[in-house]
Amino acid sequence: MPVLVMKFGGTSVATPDRIKRAAKRVGVEVAKGYDVIVIVSAMSGETNKLVGYVEETSPLFDAREYDAVVSSGENVTAGLMALTLQEMDIPARSWQGWQVPVMTTSAHSSARIEDIPPDNITARFAQGMRVAVVAGFQGISPEGRITTLGRGGSDTTAVAFAAAFGAERCDIYTDVDGVYTTDPRICDKARKLDRIAFEEMLELASLGAKVLQTRSVELAMRYNVKLRVLSSFEEQSDEAGTLVCDEEEIMESNVVSGVAYSRDEAKMTLLSVADRPGIASIIFGALSDAGVNVDMIVQNISEEGRTDMTFSLPTNQVARAERAMNDIRGKDLNFAELVTDDNVCKVSVVGIGMRSQSGVAAKMFKVLSDEGINIRVITTSEIKISVLIDRKYMELAVQALHDAFELEKAA
Amino acid sequence: MPVLVMKFGGTSVATPDRIKRAAKRVGVEVAKGYDVIVIVSAMSGETNKLVGYVEETSPLFDAREYDAVVSSGENVTAGLMALTLQEMDIPARSWQGWQVPVMTTSAHSSARIEDIPPDNITARFAQGMRVAVVAGFQGISPEGRITTLGRGGSDTTAVAFAAAFGAERCDIYTDVDGVYTTDPRICDKARKLDRIAFEEMLELASLGAKVLQTRSVELAMRYNVKLRVLSSFEEQSDEAGTLVCDEEEIMESNVVSGVAYSRDEAKMTLLSVADRPGIASIIFGALSDAGVNVDMIVQNISEEGRTDMTFSLPTNQVARAERAMNDIRGKDLNFAELVTDDNVCKVSVVGIGMRSQSGVAAKMFKVLSDEGINIRVITTSEIKISVLIDRKYMELAVQALHDAFELEKAA
Numbered sequence: 001m002p003v004l005v006m007k008f009g010g011t012s013v014a015t016p017d018r019i020k021r022a023a024k025r026v027g028v029e030v031a032k033g034y035d036v037i038v039i040v041s042a043m044s045g046e047t048n049k050l051v052g053y054v055e056e057t058s059p060l061f062d063a064r065e066y067d068a069v070v071s072s073g074e075n076v077t078a079g080l081m082a083l084t085l086q087e088m089d090i091p092a093r094s095w096q097g098w099q100v101p102v103m104t105t106s107a108h109s110s111a112r113i114e115d116i117p118p119d120n121i122t123a124r125f126a127q128g129m130r131v132a133v134v135a136g137f138q139g140i141s142p143e144g145r146i147t148t149l150g151r152g153g154s155d156t157t158a159v160a161f162a163a164a165f166g167a168e169r170c171d172i173y174t175d176v177d178g179v180y181t182t183d184p185r186i187c188d189k190a191r192k193l194d195r196i197a198f199e200e201m202l203e204l205a206s207l208g209a210k211v212l213q214t215r216s217v218e219l220a221m222r223y224n225v226k227l228r229v230l231s232s233f234e235e236q237s238d239e240a241g242t243l244v245c246d247e248e249e250i251m252e253s254n255v256v257s258g259v260a261y262s263r264d265e266a267k268m269t270l271l272s273v274a275d276r277p278g279i280a281s282i283i284f285g286a287l288s289d290a291g292v293n294v295d296m297i298v299q300n301i302s303e304e305g306r307t308d309m310t311f312s313l314p315t316n317q318v319a320r321a322e323r324a325m326n327d328i329r330g331k332d333l334n335f336a337e338l339v340t341d342d343n344v345c346k347v348s349v350v351g352i353g354m355r356s357q358s359g360v361a362a363k364m365f366k367v368l369s370d371e372g373i374n375i376r377v378i379t380t381s382e383i384k385i386s387v388l389i390d391r392k393y394m395e396l397a398v399q400a401l402h403d404a405f406e407l408e409k410a411a
Numbered sequence: 412m413p414v415l416v417m418k419f420g421g422t423s424v425a426t427p428d429r430i431k432r433a434a435k436r437v438g439v440e441v442a443k444g445y446d447v448i449v450i451v452s453a454m455s456g457e458t459n460k461l462v463g464y465v466e467e468t469s470p471l472f473d474a475r476e477y478d479a480v481v482s483s484g485e486n487v488t489a490g491l492m493a494l495t496l497q498e499m500d501i502p503a504r505s506w507q508g509w510q511v512p513v514m515t516t517s518a519h520s521s522a523r524i525e526d527i528p529p530d531n532i533t534a535r536f537a538q539g540m541r542v543a544v545v546a547g548f549q550g551i552s553p554e555g556r557i558t559t560l561g562r563g564g565s566d567t568t569a570v571a572f573a574a575a576f577g578a579e580r581c582d583i584y585t586d587v588d589g590v591y592t593t594d595p596r597i598c599d600k601a602r603k604l605d606r607i608a609f610e611e612m613l614e615l616a617s618l619g620a621k622v623l624q625t626r627s628v629e630l631a632m633r634y635n636v637k638l639r640v641l642s643s644f645e646e647q648s649d650e651a652g653t654l655v656c657d658e659e660e661i662m663e664s665n666v667v668s669g670v671a672y673s674r675d676e677a678k679m680t681l682l683s684v685a686d687r688p689g690i691a692s693i694i695f696g697a698l699s700d701a702g703v704n705v706d707m708i709v710q711n712i713s714e715e716g717r718t719d720m721t722f723s724l725p726t727n728q729v730a731r732a733e734r735a736m737n738d739i740r741g742k743d744l745n746f747a748e749l750v751t752d753d754n755v756c757k758v759s760v761v762g763i764g765m766r767s768q769s770g771v772a773a774k775m776f777k778v779l780s781d782e783g784i785n786i787r788v789i790t791t792s793e794i795k796i797s798v799l800i801d802r803k804y805m806e807l808a809v810q811a812l813h814d815a816f817e818l819e820k821a822a
Binding site (some may be wrong): 080 | 479
C-alpha cells in the first residue's frame, strides 16, 4: 500500500482532545488505503518546561543528558496517539527514535539524521499494522545515546521518513493553513498559495516566515519529497493547504510568489577601509567569532585604495558587533569611522519566475520610489531581491509591492 | 571499588532543588570511595499525570503503549540527576532501562526483571565514571518494547541492581526516616528500629506499613541484599534509618518487633455450609473471580456435616463479595445465611523471636482481654499473630500491645 507521512506539531497534540482530533485526520487517510507514518511533537509547552529544568540544573549542560531529558515529551505523545488510534480500531503502535532506529550523528542537541532503515516498520505494515506513530525530534547516536535534532526537528524527522519510505507525500499539520504571499497581519490582501517551489520556500523560511524548519525544506528538496503544509484546526480536503514541491510540478506561477520581511534589522558601515585582499575575511571572521549573524554584505566602489564596507545584522547583535570591530581596530584593521543605523528593516520579493523574466528589480525599485521610500542597501540572488529601508516604511512597502506584483491574484 | 545502590523516590526528586539535595548525599558516598548506582523515580505527581492522560485516552488501554508513556517521567529525573552530579564535578551519566539493558518479561505494566547484564556500567566505572544514574521502574521486553514494573517498581529496580552488581548495600531514600515498631501517629511511644529481618519486613509491608514495596523485599531476601530505609530530608550518618537484613545479622532482638494494623476490614460468615471436600475451593474460587482479596480464613468446627466459613476482606469489596456468594447460592453452594460485619479491623504482632519463644499468643490475648476487647477471628503464622477486633478498639489495642511487649525499649 502507498505510504503517507503526517506530522503534527505541538499545538496540534496539546491535549488528549486535540490528539483525538488529529487521530481522526489520520483515520481519513487510512480509510483511503494509505499505510500512515505519523510523526508527533511534544505537547506544546512540554519541551520548554524540560529545557527550563535542564538550564536550572546546569547552565553549561552536557548535551547528551539534555537530549535524554528533552526527548521524553515526544515519547508521551507518541504513546497517546497510538492509544487513540487503537480506540478507533485502527491497528497502530508507537516507536521511539531508538526503536526504529533513527540513526543520527553524535552532534547532541543538533544531530543530523544519517539513516532510517525501514525494515522494522515495513514488516509491521505487512502484518496488518496501519499506522506507525513515531516520536519526532529524536534519534540514536552510534554510541547508543539518545540524540535530538534541535528545535523544529520534528519537521525534519517527517521529511526523512517520507524519503526513507518513498512516501507519496509528507503532510505537515500546523496552526496555520498554508503558506501566504505575505504576512496576512500586515497586508489584508495576502493570499494562500496552492503551490510553492522548494527554492522559494527556502527563501521565505530563512526570511522569517516560520512555517517550516529550513533543514526540513532542504531535505525535501534533495530527496524530492512532496511537502504539504496545512492546518490541523480545520476540516481538510485533498487540495487544502500549500504544496511545497519541485518547480516542474508548478504549471503556472506568478513571476513573484511572495513578499517577505524582517523587522529588526540594523545596518553597519565601516568607512574608509583599506581596499586590499583579505580585508573582508578579517572583518567577517571577527564578526563570526563574536557570534554575529551577518546577512547582507555590500562593498562600495573604492577610491584611492580605500572602500566602505556595509553589512546588515539583527538589532540585538549591534553591541556585540561594535565591540568586535573596535577590538581589532588599529591592529588588523584600519577604518575612519563605524556608522550604525539600527532603525532599518528588510523587505524581499521572492519568485522562481524571476530567473526567466527581467525587469523585476527595476519594477520593485520604482514601486518603492513612487511611495517615497529610500533604499539603503540592495542585494539580489537568482530568485530574490532584498532591500534595506527605514523601518517606518515596512508595512507600506510590503503592501505596495504586493499590489504592484498582483499577488492577490492566482497565476 | 565497592558498589553502593542509592534509590530516591518521587518526593526526593520532586524539584531541581530536591534533586540537588539528593545529589549531595550521593557525593558523600562517592567521597567515601564507592562507585554508586543511583535509581530515580519520576518527579512526584508526574507518573499520576501520565497515567491520567492514558486513562482519558483509552480506558482499556494497550499496556505496551501505557508503558511507553508512563516510563518517560523517570527518564527526565535520570538526566537531571546526572547533570546535577556533573555540576558537582562527579563523573556521571544517565541510563534508560533499555540502555543498560534491564531485561524483563513481556508482562507489560507489571513486568518482572529477568536479568541485568552489568557489563556496560562496569566498563564505564572502570573508565572513571563514578555514578550511573538509572531510570527506575522500567525495562525492555524480549520484543524490544519498553516495559514497566508496576507501581513502586523503582524499589524493585534498586534491589535488582544491588543483586546484579554485588552491591555492599541498597539505600532507599524516602520521606520517612525508617521502619517503626508501630505507626507513630496512633502510638506516641513508637520507636524507630535500627534493624529488622526480611521476613518481618514482608509481614509489615503486606500489613500496610507502606515503606517498601513487597516485591523489593522478597527480592532482597532471595539475593540477601542489605536494604536500608532512610529519609532524604534529614542529615544522615552511616547508622541512620533502618537496615532490613538477614536475621543472622540481628544480634539481639525483641521477641516481638512491631505491631501492625489495618483499619478497613470486614468479616463475612457463611453459616451452615456443607462440610465436604471442594467446598472451600468453590467459595474462594468464586470470590477470586469476582476480584475480592480475601485475607484471613477460618473454618469453625463442623457439626453433623455442616460448618461455618468465616473470612476477612477490605470493606470496599463487601458488595462484590455478597453478589458473588448469592450468585452461586443454590447452585454450587448451599448455606443458611450470609452474615457481614464491616466494622472490624486487624491488629497483628510480628517478630522472628516468636519462633523460639512460646507464650506470645497467650500474652497477646490476655492483654486484649484485660482491656475488655473481644477477639472475633484469630490467625497465626510462624512470625505473626493477627486478630480481628471491633474497629473502635484499634488504637487502644495497638497502644496496649506496644506497652505489653515493651517495644519502646531496644533489645
